[in-house]
Structure formats: C-alpha cells, structure tokens
Amino acid sequence: MAEPTPRRNEPRLRPAPLLFEPAEAAADPEHFFDLESIDEPRALLERSTELTHAFRAAADRAMEFQAIAAAQLADPRRFDRLTAADIAERAEWTEDYAKKMVEFGRDLLRGEPAD
Numbered sequence: 711m712a713e714p715t716p717r718r719n720e721p722r723l724r725p726a727p728l729l730f731e732p733a734e735a736a737a738d739p740e741h742f743f744d745l746e747s748i749d750e751p752r753a754l755l756e757r758s759t760e761l762t763h764a765f766r767a768a769a770d771r772a773m774e775f776q777a778i779a780a781a782q783l784a785d786p787r788r789f790d791r792l793t794a795a796d797i798a799e800r801a802e803w804t805e806d807y808a809k810k811m812v813e814f815g816r817d818l819l820r821g822e823p824a825d
Contacts, residue, residue, distance in 0.1 A: 743757075743761055745757060745758055745761075774818055776801065776811060776815075777811045777812075777814040777815035777818055778815045778818055778819060779815070780797050780801070780808060780811040780812045780815050781811075781812050781813075781814075781815025781816045781818070781819055782815070782819075783796075783797055784797060784812045794808040794809045794812060795808070797811075797812065
C-alpha cells in the first residue's frame with residue numbers, strides 16, 4: 711500500500727531518482743533501470759525497493775496534479791469550464807471518479823489535507 715503523500719506544510723522526502731534510460735536500453739524488454747545487471751541479492755533488493763518507493767511517490771504526486779487540473783478545468787469561474795463528463799472523457803475516467811477528483815483537487819487548492 712502506498713504511503714500517504716505529505717501535504718504542503720510537511721517536508722517531502724526525496725525518493726530515489728528515476729533516471730532516464732537510453733532508447734536502445736528501453737527497447738530491450740529484459741532491461742529495467744539496470745536491475746538485471748545487479749548480481750548481489752542485497753543490492754538488488756535495495757535498489758528495487760528504492761525504485762518502488764520512487765514510482766509510488768511519482769504516481770501519488772501525478773495523481774495530485776491530475777486532481778488539481780480537474781478542479782481548475784471544472785472551476786465555474788472559467789468561461790471554458792468543463793463538465794465532469796468532459797473531464798472524465800479526457801482523462802479516461804468514469805464520471806463519478808471525475809467528480810471525486812474535482813473535489814479532491816479543490817481541497818488541495820485550498821490547502822486542506824486529504825482524508
């Protein structure tokens with residue numbers, strides 16, 4: 711289960727850097743962040759755990775940005791605001807999920823912690 715994402719008033723922990731791989735390495739399906747080249751199990755566990763935490767943190771942060779964008783797009787003060795159905799279609803969500811993301815984004819914009 712992912713750890714809770716720190717809020718604005720809490721310091722963010724820096725996960726392991728996600729290094730971009732050269733195109734030829736990324737094209738090789740057996741290649742994944744050079745993990746296949748680590749022979750020592752302790753080192754492999756350590757690095758793969760770092761990557762797991764980094765991916766979770768990145769996914770949590772990206773989801774927060776999705777929610778903020780959804781809230782901004784649904785803002786009734788915008789002349790070009792979108793409906794929840796429009797947002798759902800663009801993000802490939804259900805309409806109910808889009809409504810929840812808009813509310814979550816509004817909470818984030820107000821600086822309120824998530825439940």
